[in-house]
Amino acid sequence: MSYGAIEALRSVTLTARPGAITAILGANGAGKTTLLRTISGLVKPRAGTVRFSGHELLGRAVEDIARQGVAHVPEGRGVIAELTVEENLRLATLWSMGRRERQGAIEATFELFPRLSGFRRRHASTLSGGERQMLVIGRALISRPRLLLLDEPSLGLAPLVTAQLMVLLRDQTEGTDMTVVLVEQNARSALSVSQHAVVLNLGEVVVSDDAATIAADSGLRHHYLGF
Amino acid sequence: MTPPAVPGLALGRARWFRRLRLPTQPLARHMILALCGAAVLYVVTSSLSPYNDFEVGEIALYVIALSGLSLLTGVNGQISLGHGAFMAVGAYATALLMTHTHLNFLLELLASIGAAAILGLVIGIPATRLKGPYLAGMTLLLALALPPIADKWSTTFGGDQGLTTTVPAAPGTTNPEEWLAWIQIMGALIVVVLLANLLRSRFGRTFRAVRDDEIAASLAGIHVARTKVIAFVISAGCAGLAGAFLGLSTGVVNTGEFPLTLSIQLLAAMVLGGTGTLMGMWWGAVLLVYLPQWSTSLSGDFNLGSGASAYLATIIFGVVLIVAMIAAPTGIQGGLRWAWGRISVFGSRLGVSTPSVSEGPGATLHGPDQVRNSG
């Protein structure tokens, strides 16, 4: 699929399992973001299929795909700055919950991210990078998605915060049947919490294997992942 | 494989035809085209009835107004919904001078251009800071604000009756309608040649650069605000001249001649003709002059009331504007260019070279996001 004259993704075949985190790794421009945007429907590819729980997602409207239980946290986080923290969370629950359930879900999110509860009524624009990341992940998780797509969540975050984030992701995924696809430039952190990993280069899959195997292969790591 | 025997092809392959090219130097090229045009129009007006001469003259004056608007909106990217006001200023300037002084006719025309240009300056300066919709709104308000001033000071401006104009006497035995048409045609040809040269020059490139990306233009050393104001002033001046000519055509100048719909019809005619082009403005002018007649006969066909034909014309202008924006933003001239491009491609495949035609840069109405066509 192409942006103008440049093809971002040539041919990608990807399968992700529930209850596990699948990491998508590779250099900038490898097509990772485009892959996620294709899954969530923001981008329509020329050919191919996107199957999720037996449903074909390709060609459907973005909001319909979201209502199938697909939560996409985009590059740049996607906080709606003009709304308050609570409103950001509430917005995500509107299609899936009644009023009573909604309040409970919002409270549960504040329990998961205690830091955020102090900012409930503040506009999201006042949050720091790390706080925004918490907000958007909370917002994605609140509707109990079956497929969670994360685009470079560690971008701009301090290493400590990144580590906490990854642990949180692992904890939230373990024992559930949620499928997580994690796109990351920070391959080391991503590999530390994922079960499976795929390396993209120039729009194509070059490696697809267990995360542990890839982490152990130093030649591969140096060549494609930079460490 | 021998190509099919088509007469046009034979012509295209003839060596002498290939040598028929216009001189590459813009001024010479434009003047030759203008002289050809003048010759054609002379033949046309001599053979037409006085009423038709009158119409040809009207077409010419609208070409002047539309060309100015096309420069401002198509080439420089500033929309104006208020050009009727500039025309009004020009018309009243000439009419006032004719009523109260015995100034030379050409000086009166220059005064009209000057008065309108000054208003263009007044409006153009704040306009430099305005983007599309805001500029549209401000010029819309201008179109509504100016005419009532003439009503307020009705003693000076003639009130409802308006002021009368007199066409300078025709030489010899030429009939007055033909003479007026000739004055207007000469005006149109001069304006078009001047604008065409302007657009080919460094000025034209500056206008376009500002339209396409103000930041990039200013980084390239262009004085963006000054460029925009200059475009506004030139455009207003053209409208002023057209307004003076309109006053001569109708013989009387009053506020009823310059309602809001005039400004909007100018916009529609420009879009239909081809925003950013100069030649396309002839199509637009034809629309402006003949549509009222066609709608009168149309309303007769449908047995609508007597006042309905003016409203019907308005509907058609609006529909033209909407349809053009949605389906054909480059207008007639853009369509012709596209067709000519197709023919050239087809011709070159058959080994024929078609003469190159380009009469000036074209543009579509667009904002900073859209990829544009130019030339």
Add this chain to the structure above:
Amino acid sequence: MGLFVNITLDGLANGMIFAALALALVLIFRATRIVNFAQGAMGMITTFIASSLLGRGVAYWWAFLAVLAIGFVLGALVERVLIRPLQGKSELNPVIVTIGLLVVLEGVAGTIYGNSSRGFPAAYSQSGLTVGHTKIAFSHFDVFILVSVLVLMIATLVLFRATSLGLRMRASAFSGEISRLLGVRVGLLLTLGWALAGVAGSLAGLLVAPTSSFSPYFMDLVLVYAFTAAVIGGLESPVGALIGGLITGLSISYVGGYLGSGLQPLGALVLLMVALMARPEGIFARPPARRV
């Protein structure tokens, strides 16, 4: 002194009407970033329809409600049919389409209703109320104007601030893509925004008609005054539309009262130019830097 008071009251009443139409412009601008120059003409057409209904013997208040509903539908229709196909292209094209729509509507009104002079009744008596011993230039109808526009404003604010629907509409306006990713049907909400604007425009038309010439052009000036009001108020907030409306209404009224009614549009032009110079367009554009 009496003159001043009367002019001020007149300005307030007119200002409320401008605020209503300005609210329509704000609703549309927030949702789709387009200035709908046809909003006044849309209000004009619905008022003409009201006039027809009244002519057929329909009671005033039924006609009133019917026409507000028709405004709703008309707004939705225009968005779907004319504006939707142009989304994503240059920001100037939809503006020009609305200009085209403006003249089409005026032409249609003129063709159907002709030049017959007709008036439009006011909802209430237009003779001045008596305060103490003096008659002031504020009638029952003016009170109705005040009340109805305030109700409209308050309803809009309540909708936006306190309901889920309002949250969705605000989110869609601030960030359409993110909202879609959260399952919000953004397209539908944009249409709704236009529909609500249509209601506001219809109300404005019904409030203006009794004191106007009631020709197809009767909303032209109201539209540009409302545009001025919306610009002063910032084109993004309903409260701004109200404040802008009052400022514009009062200014126009003073110009008209002390300098003559023919100079009112010119006064508005000056006011608009001052407002545009004082608040350069950059302030209206939402700063993109916040969106990380």
